[in-house]
Amino acid sequence: QVQLVESGGGSVQAGRSLRLSCVASGPSVRRSCMGWYRQIPGEKERKWVGDIDVSGGTRYTRSVRGRFTISRDDEQNILYLEMNNLIPEDSGLYVCAAGRFGACDYGMDYWGKGTLVTISS
Numbered sequence: 001q002v003q004l005v006e007s008g009g010g011s012v013q014a015g016r017s018l019r020l021s022c023v024a025s026g027p028s029v030r031r032s033c034m035g036w037y038r039q040i041p042g043e044k045e046r047k048w049v050g051d052i053d054v055s056g057g058t059r060y061t062r063s064v065r066g067r068f069t070i071s072r073d074d075e076q077n078i079l080y081l082e083m084n085n086l087i088p089e090d091s092g093l094y095v096c097a098a099g100r101f102g103a104c105d106y107g108m109d110y111w112g113k114g115t116l117v118t119i120s121s
Contacts, residue, residue: 002026002110004096009115014087020115022079022096030054030074033104036081038092039114046095049081054102063089086119093117 008020024034035051050060052070060068069082079096093116097108 002029002032002098004098004110004112006094006096006112006115009094009117011118011120012086014119014121016086016119017082017084018086018117020081020083020094020096020117022081022112024077024079024096024098026098026110028100029077029098031102033099033102033106033108034072034079035097035099035104035108036070036079037095037097037108038090039095040092041116047092049094051104052079053104057104059104083117086117088119088121091117091119 003025004022006022033053036049037046038049039046050070052058052072058070067085071080093114095114096112098110099108
């Protein structure tokens with residue numbers, strides 16, 4: 001059973017930075033694609049932010065490219081999301097996810113509960 005617990009959210013002004021963390025536990029998480037999604041509170045849809053495969057290859061949605069960086073520490077089983085030059089549109093519940101495969105082409109199977117990010121203008 002994979003468990004994912006996010007932290008690091010908060011309220012900051014536009015232009016500032018935040019670093020989110022996701023501590024993962026489970027037998028195969030080190031061999032799994034992991035990623036971040038953003039969900040608006042009260043809405044069901046989770047929007048893909050980016051992901052990282054087991055080789056360290058990353059992909060990002062266009063709106064965060066150049067501002068956000070995903071990294072993973074497989075020794076500590078921690079996934080990170082470094083967010084710079086934040087804008088109000090980045091606000092939302094950031095949810096960590098993990099798949100069952102090393103490549104990120106097969107969707108996510110495990111989800112955390114999220115950490116809330118609020119950006120004020």
